[in-house]
Every structure is written in C-alpha cells, then in structure tokens.
Amino acid sequence: MKKFILTEDALPRQWYNILPDLPAPLPPYLHPVTHEPLRPDDLAPLLPRTVIEQEFAQDRWIEIPEPVRDIYRMWRPTPLYRADRLEKALGTPAKIYFKYEGVSPAGxxxxxxxxxxxxxxxxxxxxxxxTETGAGQWGSALSFAGSLFGVGVTVYMVKASYHQKPYRRSLMHTWGAEVFASPSERTQAGRDVLAKDPDSPGSLGMAISEAVEDALAHDDTRFALGSAMNHVVLHQTVIGLEAQRQLEMAGDYPDVVIGCVGGGSNFAGLAFPFMADRLSGSRAATRFVAAEPAACPTLTRGVYGYDYPDTAGLGPLLPMRTVGHNFIPAPIHAGGLRFHGDAPTLCALHDKGHVEARAYQQNEVFAEAVRFARHEGFVIAPESAHALRGAVQEALAAKEAGEERTILFGLSGHGNFDLAAFDAYLAGRLEDLPLPQEQLDEALSELPATLRA
Amino acid sequence: MKKFILTEDALPRQWYNILPDLPAPLPPYLHPVTHEPLRPDDLAPLLPRTVIEQEFAQDRWIEIPEPVRDIYRMWRPTPLYRADRLEKALGTPAKIYFKYEGVSPAGxxxxxxxxxxxxxxxxxxxxxxxTETGAGQWGSALSFAGSLFGVGVTVYMVKASYHQKPYRRSLMHTWGAEVFASPSERTQAGRDVLAKDPDSPGSLGMAISEAVEDALAHDDTRFALGSAMNHVVLHQTVIGLEAQRQLEMAGDYPDVVIGCVGGGSNFAGLAFPFMADRLSGSRAATRFVAAEPAACPTLTRGVYGYDYPDTAGLGPLLPMRTVGHNFIPAPIHAGGLRFHGDAPTLCALHDKGHVEARAYQQNEVFAEAVRFARHEGFVIAPESAHALRGAVQEALAAKEAGEERTILFGLSGHGNFDLAAFDAYLAGRLEDLPLPQEQLDEALSELPATLRA
Structure with a gap:
C-alpha cells in the first residue's frame, strides 16, 4: 500500500476554472420560459451573487476564501493511494492510483x-x-456545511428514499437540518402532486421544484445545487489540483484519468486540472474516461442538446448531453448517478472528443467493489465503483497489450451507507436490466431544443 | 480547524510496551481451572506463538513488522486535530486536541x-x-485484516445484534468473513444453550465460548481477542506514539489525556506513551482520565480482583477491576463499552492512582456528540463520545478556574453505523437508567478470587 500525503500547506489556494480554456465558448444557458440567453440576474432569486459570478467567470484561477480553506482542512488534502495490491491481483503492468474523497465528514x-x-x-x-436530495449524499453534505456556518438547511428528500434510507436522514438531523419527505404539503408543487396521487413516491425533479419554490418564497433563502453547474465543477477542482501534486511526489503523470459521472462534478473535479494540460498541448495524449451507469447512459446513449436540469422545467435550459428530463432511470443502488443530464463543461469536452464514455451494469460494478474491498481494504460507494470498474478495464487492457500504463481514478466516497446493496449483490439478488429504449426515445423526443442532431 | 498531519515516514516502527515500566509487576494470570499461575504454553491452543510472547514480553519497544506497517499505511498516521471551534463554543481557555481513528477502513x-x-x-x-463480536466493530476489523492476508475469519455475532445491526454484518461479508448468529448450532456450547432456550438472544460471553470452542477443535485455527490483553494494548500504542509527535508539531504537551474504556485498549493505546513520561517523572503532573458508561462502571463501581474474560469461564483469570463476568449491562448504544472487566495494565495503574475514572450517562454523552457534530463536523461513535464528554468537562473546569489547560482525547471511531442511536437521542427516546445495584452485588459476590477488598 502506497499513500501520498500532502501536508496542510499544500491545500490549494485557488480553484481551477476551465471556462477560459475550453476549445470553444460554452453555448449560453437559456431562460426556461423565453428560451432567450440567460442573464446572470435571472439567477439572483435562486443563488447568491458570488456564486452567480463564478458560474460565468472567465478567470482561470479563483481564490478559495480562507474560511472555506479552514473547513477544507478538516479532511483535506485527501490521500492519494497507489493500489498496488489490486495491481498484483490483476497481474497487470499498469500502475493504478486513486484519489480518496471518502474521508470527508459527510463521506x-x-x-x-x-x-x-x-x-x-x-x-x-x-x-x-x-435543496433536494435523493439518497441523501448531497443533502447531508449541505447539512454539514450549514451547521458550521450557522445557516439553516432545508432538505426535500425523495419520499421513497426518505423511508428506505433513514440513516442519511439521521445524519442530516444530527447536523441540525430539517428534512421533509417530498412531495410534501409545504409547497404548492408538493400539494399539487399529492392531490393527484397521495401515495406518490416522489422524484428528484419534484424535490427540486419544492426546494426552488421554498427558496423563491422567502427573501432570506436561496437554493443550492450539488452538481452539473459551472460553479460546482469549479469548487470540486481541489480534488484534481491536489492529485497533481501527489502524482508529482510519486514521479508520475496519468495516461488515463477516470471518474464516475452522475451530474459530472466529481469527474470534472478530478479531471479538469489534468484536462488543462491536454488542452494546452503539454500532455495531449492523456485520455479521459467518464464511467456512467448503463441504467442512465447520458453520454453513451443520450443526445447533445438543451434540457432542463429538473423535471418541472423551473431551472435554466442547459447545453448538455441528456437522456431527457422525463427519463426515469431504473432504481440502481448508485443513486448519485441517476441524473438525466451532465455538466455543460463536461458535455462540451465530450462533444469535441476530449472525453470517452463507458456505461456499466450493476453486477460488474459491485464485483469490482468487492474485489477492491478484499485487496485494498476500503468498502466504497457504488457510484465510485463505476470509476473503479473503468480503471480495472484499463489495467487489464494494458496487461493484454503488455504495456505500462498509469491510471488515475477518483474514489468519490465510502460505502458505509450502501451495505444493503452489497448484501443484495453478495446474495445474487442484483439484476442487470436492459435499457427501456422506448421510454428513452420518448424522453428524447420531448427535448425543448437541440444543439445538433 | 487545525489539523496536524504526519507523513508516512513518521509511522512508528515500534510499539511501546508498558509492562517493564509499571510501578509494580503485573500480578500473574491464573489458569481458569487450576487457579495456578498461567504458563505461556497454556495459551498455545488459542493464540499464535508471537502473540503469546508479546503478552508476557518485558522489552520496552517491540518492532512492528514491515507487512503490518504496509497495511497501517492505508490509514495511518491518523490525523490529530485541535478542536478550536468547540473551544470557542465552550468559551474555554483550554486547548482541546483529539486523535481521530475513524479514518481506518473499518472505521x-x-x-x-x-x-x-x-x-x-x-x-x-x-x-x-x-472471534466473537457484539455490535460488530471488532468482528469487522478482524474480517478486514483477514481479507488482506488471505486468512479465513469466522465471527460469532451476538444473535440480538446479528438481527438488529445488519450493516456491520454486511461489512464482514463484503470482506469475505463468515458470520454466525450466536448461540449457533455449530458448537456444543451453542447447542447446549439452544436446547435450553431456543430463543436465546445470545451474549458476548456465549459468543466467546463458541469462538474458543471452534478454535480449539481445529489445528489450523486460532482465536483472536479485540481488547484487554497486553498484546492488544501493545498494538494500540501506535495511536499515542503518533499523537506525541503531532503534539510536538503543535508545540504542546497534554495536561490531561482522556479515552473511553470498554476493555481498555483504546484508552491505553492513546495514553500509555504519555503515561511513560508520568511514570518516569519527566511529566509527573499529567493526568489520565478513563471515561466509562454508567451502565457498565467497571472502574468507578467494580472491585479489583481476579475474573474471567468470558461468562463461560474458559479464558484465564485476569487481575483486573471488574463488575463480574455475570453482570449484564443495560443495552446502551455504546455497545463497545459493555465489557465487564478492563485491561490488567490499565487496572494496575488505576489501582496505584495513575488513572482517574468517570462514568457517564447516555444522554449527556449524546448531547456532546451532537454539539461536536455541529461545531467540529464529525459524527462520532457513542463510545468515543464518552471521551469527548470527559474532555468537555475538563475544558469547562478550566474555564471555571480561569486557567489554561491542554486536553487530549481519543476519538476512537466514526458514528456512521450508530445513526439509529442519534435518532433516538434527537427524538428524546434515550433513557438514563439507574444501575441495578442488587444485580451488581450478586455478580461481584461470584468473583472467583480477589486481589484486595
């Protein structure tokens, strides 16, 4: 086991903003009602001013405020590991590194x-x-942050998860947040749904509608988003910036960088600092692999167009690859990867051929997670295991080709709240379902606008 | 938030053995049947030779084998934090440091x-x-270790916990261990109990009997213990050795060292390297506080005598403070602190006045855990929260006295598997029960031998 530890003084002082380095300017966001290019002011009722500025900023480097760095220090810099036990088990000449984000208080x-x-x-x-939350990963992270700054946090949690996954809800309560099963009676959006279907299990899109309505109805309240948008991607680049320094310590540079993709911020956070080297030409041969679930194959089976971030169509139209905001992915255990779209920056890079995408089924993903646990010790989240699956494929391809290859993948979180899923896998109860093509076609036919065929 | 990070090269190369530094030699262990002093060979059917040697070793420093250090590196050195947000919330002039062991793969x-x-x-x-396990913390750690060395692990898990706490069981399965609800049909001990009471919920003592019987019945099998004995305490001293170096980095030395005590190895692991300084006279004023649950008040309400480590009386008689091997503590959420005895080394030091003890009720402990989560971010195990409670008491006493005080406490694990208990606390459903004095008196009257009145 090799671990590369950065001391506190190596904690980044700036985030990396990829917007000025993109091969072409990002297509504009569109207003959800008028379909006109969105003005920053349109977001003011939803997001704080600084966040809106960051969303459209063209500065390559953006300072991390000292109070934020002070809290980052609770768990950052996070460790980078070389998975030499896994390499040995695979019999591969490849080197496999992973950056481990599971050490944060929210996991x-x-x-x-x-x-x-x-x-x-x-x-x-x-x-x-x-905010909204599905399985509760994002909601618990926001609750954690809220408790430290004395800011109240209200989480609308998809009702099915609220009842099935009580422990992330307990975590949010412990950090002092209020958590409501969505659809709720607290908003018009929730009441409308309940009037039609009192037993509605809820959906992420519905929870977003409730959180947005709640924020819009109160002057002292704003909405927070956990992935996809530029400012979220920006903040996550601390991951890749640290990883760069750690690989320097190891005397290495990745041939391929791999991350799992739900909304894309985890992937982008690790990959974009390395992507800058590819785009500048200094490391033009580095490859980037986005690992997504076969049940929600945004990059591999979706189209590049304009779509809403939410099912109710309240958010701005984003230029992104999407399976359609009405597409409902199967309830896979990697709940964090069930978002229908992806970050506009990631999609733009994918569109230009800078990012490859692969889709994986649950059983192959859990098989890797179990092998990893038994060789590298960590029991990881099903989301993260998609990236691991990609890394193992690369390592086996290197073995097949008889070549060295340096692989870096992002291990976005621990699996302590996913053990029921491991149980199901170990008991042979996980099913790999075919993609419902008709449902996908229908969802894609409802896109409000497309960027290209 | 201040964090003190050691790089890999600071990982200790030797464990610290307190046996040669004790104020008086440890009273001998006694054979469970003959009550004669135990010979090392008596343990051979149960423990490997090197472990038996360590149990009785008189060398002050014992080398940590390189393959063990290689695995320690997965999560060690662990971070030391200064809890400055908590200090501020308490308004105390005291400095509060904590050593965080929750970053290990088993938590x-x-x-x-x-x-x-x-x-x-x-x-x-x-x-x-x-091995035996109650709530599963020790069983999962052993399963983790077994998977890395390719050694099979069989865990007898107290039946009530087996059904109530499925996720630690899942963790053990993920690491490839076999887990049986105890009492089971696999051993004579288990069958005897089931014959009398088919619905027995099991007990830690019963699970030990099953694990020991299983080990004795197979030549290629041994038993592993998770606390109390000298070799376990020895291995845990990596915690305190690292903390010493980290406090040097901080330019500090503790006035008081605090740990929670179940069997005592967590407390001793942190405290004994500092205790060496007290015993040598170089830091004679340093105080040591053992925090135990009021429901199992071994140090505060037990007697110093000889007792079995298990209810069936299969293990050697240990010279220790005990509430009696037949005492059944209330089912508090800090399951790891429900052991009836304590480490002989800890008890010997307590007996000579080198360790103070305090007992805490559940509600005060959870109140501190919630305050800690909201100020320091980490949601911690109820066991660890006993040490936190002790640290807060010390910090408030320093405030009252208007004096500076440097406090170090051990944060032995995260609370990700304890969220049902936080739910119960937040809902006001935790009861602080009085100690059943009659039951305690009866258990103490059954001690096989006493060291002093």
Missing part, C-alpha cells in the same frame, strides 16, 4: 462545494438554503 | 491490533481465526 466529495456555497450565502446574509 | 482503532494479530497467525501457518 464523499460533496462537501467540497457545499462548504463554499454555504459560505457565500452566509456572507451575503442568506439565513437558510434549500 | 475505528480496532484494525491496529486486528492486522498484526492476523499477520502473526498467517506467519505461523494458521489458516483461520475465530
């Missing part, structure tokens, strides 16, 4: 953006932030 | 001894180790 990379988002809100006098 | 300090124990077993040709 994943999500606090990297929850902390600055709450900080900026707090700084601008916002008293409360609202 | 607690337990792998510090599970790894060397499995290593020595593996080295001596043992193919399988057996």
């Amino acid at each position: 994943s990379h999500k606090p990297n953006t929850a902390v600055p988002q709450v900080f900026y809100n707090s700084n601008e006098g916002v008293r409360r932030v609202t | 607690s300090h337990k792998p510090n001894t599970a790894v060397p124990q499995v290593f020595y077993n593996s080295n001596e040709g043992v193919r399988r180790v057996t």
Whole structure:
C-alpha cells in the first residue's frame, strides 16, 4: 500500500476554472420560459451573487476564501493511494492510483462545494438554503456545511428514499437540518402532486421544484445545487489540483484519468486540472474516461442538446448531453448517478472528443467493489465503483497489450451507507436490466431544443 | 480547524510496551481451572506463538513488522486535530486536541491490533481465526485484516445484534468473513444453550465460548481477542506514539489525556506513551482520565480482583477491576463499552492512582456528540463520545478556574453505523437508567478470587 500525503500547506489556494480554456465558448444557458440567453440576474432569486459570478467567470484561477480553506482542512488534502495490491491481483503492468474523497465528514466529495456555497450565502446574509436530495449524499453534505456556518438547511428528500434510507436522514438531523419527505404539503408543487396521487413516491425533479419554490418564497433563502453547474465543477477542482501534486511526489503523470459521472462534478473535479494540460498541448495524449451507469447512459446513449436540469422545467435550459428530463432511470443502488443530464463543461469536452464514455451494469460494478474491498481494504460507494470498474478495464487492457500504463481514478466516497446493496449483490439478488429504449426515445423526443442532431 | 498531519515516514516502527515500566509487576494470570499461575504454553491452543510472547514480553519497544506497517499505511498516521471551534463554543481557555481513528477502513482503532494479530497467525501457518463480536466493530476489523492476508475469519455475532445491526454484518461479508448468529448450532456450547432456550438472544460471553470452542477443535485455527490483553494494548500504542509527535508539531504537551474504556485498549493505546513520561517523572503532573458508561462502571463501581474474560469461564483469570463476568449491562448504544472487566495494565495503574475514572450517562454523552457534530463536523461513535464528554468537562473546569489547560482525547471511531442511536437521542427516546445495584452485588459476590477488598 502506497499513500501520498500532502501536508496542510499544500491545500490549494485557488480553484481551477476551465471556462477560459475550453476549445470553444460554452453555448449560453437559456431562460426556461423565453428560451432567450440567460442573464446572470435571472439567477439572483435562486443563488447568491458570488456564486452567480463564478458560474460565468472567465478567470482561470479563483481564490478559495480562507474560511472555506479552514473547513477544507478538516479532511483535506485527501490521500492519494497507489493500489498496488489490486495491481498484483490483476497481474497487470499498469500502475493504478486513486484519489480518496471518502474521508470527508459527510463521506464523499460533496462537501467540497457545499462548504463554499454555504459560505457565500452566509456572507451575503442568506439565513437558510434549500435543496433536494435523493439518497441523501448531497443533502447531508449541505447539512454539514450549514451547521458550521450557522445557516439553516432545508432538505426535500425523495419520499421513497426518505423511508428506505433513514440513516442519511439521521445524519442530516444530527447536523441540525430539517428534512421533509417530498412531495410534501409545504409547497404548492408538493400539494399539487399529492392531490393527484397521495401515495406518490416522489422524484428528484419534484424535490427540486419544492426546494426552488421554498427558496423563491422567502427573501432570506436561496437554493443550492450539488452538481452539473459551472460553479460546482469549479469548487470540486481541489480534488484534481491536489492529485497533481501527489502524482508529482510519486514521479508520475496519468495516461488515463477516470471518474464516475452522475451530474459530472466529481469527474470534472478530478479531471479538469489534468484536462488543462491536454488542452494546452503539454500532455495531449492523456485520455479521459467518464464511467456512467448503463441504467442512465447520458453520454453513451443520450443526445447533445438543451434540457432542463429538473423535471418541472423551473431551472435554466442547459447545453448538455441528456437522456431527457422525463427519463426515469431504473432504481440502481448508485443513486448519485441517476441524473438525466451532465455538466455543460463536461458535455462540451465530450462533444469535441476530449472525453470517452463507458456505461456499466450493476453486477460488474459491485464485483469490482468487492474485489477492491478484499485487496485494498476500503468498502466504497457504488457510484465510485463505476470509476473503479473503468480503471480495472484499463489495467487489464494494458496487461493484454503488455504495456505500462498509469491510471488515475477518483474514489468519490465510502460505502458505509450502501451495505444493503452489497448484501443484495453478495446474495445474487442484483439484476442487470436492459435499457427501456422506448421510454428513452420518448424522453428524447420531448427535448425543448437541440444543439445538433 | 487545525489539523496536524504526519507523513508516512513518521509511522512508528515500534510499539511501546508498558509492562517493564509499571510501578509494580503485573500480578500473574491464573489458569481458569487450576487457579495456578498461567504458563505461556497454556495459551498455545488459542493464540499464535508471537502473540503469546508479546503478552508476557518485558522489552520496552517491540518492532512492528514491515507487512503490518504496509497495511497501517492505508490509514495511518491518523490525523490529530485541535478542536478550536468547540473551544470557542465552550468559551474555554483550554486547548482541546483529539486523535481521530475513524479514518481506518473499518472505521475505528480496532484494525491496529486486528492486522498484526492476523499477520502473526498467517506467519505461523494458521489458516483461520475465530472471534466473537457484539455490535460488530471488532468482528469487522478482524474480517478486514483477514481479507488482506488471505486468512479465513469466522465471527460469532451476538444473535440480538446479528438481527438488529445488519450493516456491520454486511461489512464482514463484503470482506469475505463468515458470520454466525450466536448461540449457533455449530458448537456444543451453542447447542447446549439452544436446547435450553431456543430463543436465546445470545451474549458476548456465549459468543466467546463458541469462538474458543471452534478454535480449539481445529489445528489450523486460532482465536483472536479485540481488547484487554497486553498484546492488544501493545498494538494500540501506535495511536499515542503518533499523537506525541503531532503534539510536538503543535508545540504542546497534554495536561490531561482522556479515552473511553470498554476493555481498555483504546484508552491505553492513546495514553500509555504519555503515561511513560508520568511514570518516569519527566511529566509527573499529567493526568489520565478513563471515561466509562454508567451502565457498565467497571472502574468507578467494580472491585479489583481476579475474573474471567468470558461468562463461560474458559479464558484465564485476569487481575483486573471488574463488575463480574455475570453482570449484564443495560443495552446502551455504546455497545463497545459493555465489557465487564478492563485491561490488567490499565487496572494496575488505576489501582496505584495513575488513572482517574468517570462514568457517564447516555444522554449527556449524546448531547456532546451532537454539539461536536455541529461545531467540529464529525459524527462520532457513542463510545468515543464518552471521551469527548470527559474532555468537555475538563475544558469547562478550566474555564471555571480561569486557567489554561491542554486536553487530549481519543476519538476512537466514526458514528456512521450508530445513526439509529442519534435518532433516538434527537427524538428524546434515550433513557438514563439507574444501575441495578442488587444485580451488581450478586455478580461481584461470584468473583472467583480477589486481589484486595
């Protein structure tokens, strides 16, 4: 086991903003109603001013405020490991490195953006932030951040998860957040759904609608998003910036960088600092692999177009690859990867051929997670195991080709709240379902606008 | 938030053995049947040779084998933090440091001894180790270690916990261990109980009997213990040795060292390297506080005598403070602190006045855990929260006295598997029960031998 530890003084002082380095300017966001290019002011009722500025910033480097760095220090810099036991088990000449974000108090990379988002809100006098959460990973990260800055946090948690996954809810309560099963009676959006279907299990899109409505209805309240948008991606680049320094310590540079993709901020956070080297030409041969679930194959089976971030169509139209905001992925255990779209920056790079994508089924992913646990010790989240699956494929391809290859993958979180899923896998109860092509076709036919065929 | 990070080269190369530094030689262990002083050979059917040697070793420093250090590096050196947000919330002039063991793959300090124990077993040709576990913390640490060395692990898990706490069981399965609800049909001890009471919920003592019987019945199998004995305490001293170097970095030395006590290895692991300074006179004023649950008040309400480590009386008689091997503590959420005895070394030091003891009720402990989560971010195990409670008491006493005080406490594990208990606390459902004095008196009257009145 090799571990590369950075001391506190190596904690990055700036985030890396990829916007000025993209091969072409990002297509504009569109207003959800008028379909006109979105003005920053349109976001003011939802997001704090500094976050809106970051969303459109063209500076390559953006300073991390000292109060944010102070909290980052609780768990950052995170360790980079070389998985030499796994390499040996695979009999591969490849070197496999992984960057481990599971050491954060909330157990994943999500606090990297929850902390600055709450900080900026707090700084601008916002008293409360609202958000949606599915399985609870993002909601718990925001609750954690809220408790440290004394900002109230209201989480609308998809009702099915609220009842099935009580422990992330308990975590949010422990950090002092209020958590409501969505759809709830607290918003018009929730009441409308309940009037039609009192037993609605809820959905991420519905929870977003409730959180947005709640934020819009209160002057001292804003909404916080956990992935996809530029400012979220920006904050997550601390991951890749640290990894760069750690690989320097190891005397290495990756041939391939791999991350799992739900909304894309975890992947981008690790990959974009390395992507800068590819785009500048200094490391033009580095490859980037996005690992997504076969049940929600945004990059591998979706289209590049304009779509809403939420099913209710309240958010701005984003230029992104999508399976359609009405597509409902099967309830796979990697709940954090069930978002229908992906970060616009990631999609733009994918569109230009800078990012490859692969889709994996649950059983192959869990098989890797179990092998990893037994050789490298860590029991990891099913989301992260998608990236691991990609890394193992690369390592086996290197073995097949008889060549050295340096692989870096992102291990976004621990699996302590996913053990029921491991149980199901070990008992042979996980099913790999075919993609419902008709449902996908229908969802894609409903896209409000497309960027290209 | 201040964090003190050691790089890999600071990982200790030797464990600290307190036996030669004790104020008086430890009273001998006694054979469970003959009550004669135990010979090392008597332990040979149960423990590997090297572990037996360590149990009685008089060398002050014992080398940590390189393969053990290689695995320690997965999570060690662990971070030392200064809890300055908590200090501020308390308004205390005291400095509060904590050493955080929750970053290990199994989530607690337990792998510090599970790894060397499995290593020595593996080295001596043992193919399988057996153990007991209550809530599953120790069983999962041993499963983790077994998976890395390819040694089979069989865990007898108290039946009530087996059904109530499925996730630590899942963790053990993920690491490839076999886990049986105890009492089971696999051993004579288990069958005897089931014949009398088919619905027996099991007990830790019963599970030990099963694990010991299983080990004795197979030549290639040994038993592994998670606390109390000298070799376990020895292995845990990596905690305190690292903390010493980290406090040097901080330019500090503790006035008081605090740990929670179940069997005592967590407390001793942190405290004994500092205790060496007290015993040598170089830091004679340093105080040591053992925090135990009011429901199992071994140090505060027990007697110093000889007692079995298990209810069935199969293990050697240990010279220790005990509430009696037949005393059944209330089912508090800090399951790891429900052992009836304590480490003989700790008890000897307590008996000579080198260790103070305090007992805490559940509600005060959870109140501190919640305050800690909201100020310091980490959601910690109820066991560890006993030490936190002690630290806060010290910090408030320093405030009252208007004096500076440097406090170090051990944070032995995270609370990710304890969230149902936080739910119960937050809902006001935790009861602080009085100690059943009659039951305690009866248990104490059954002690096989006493050291002093």
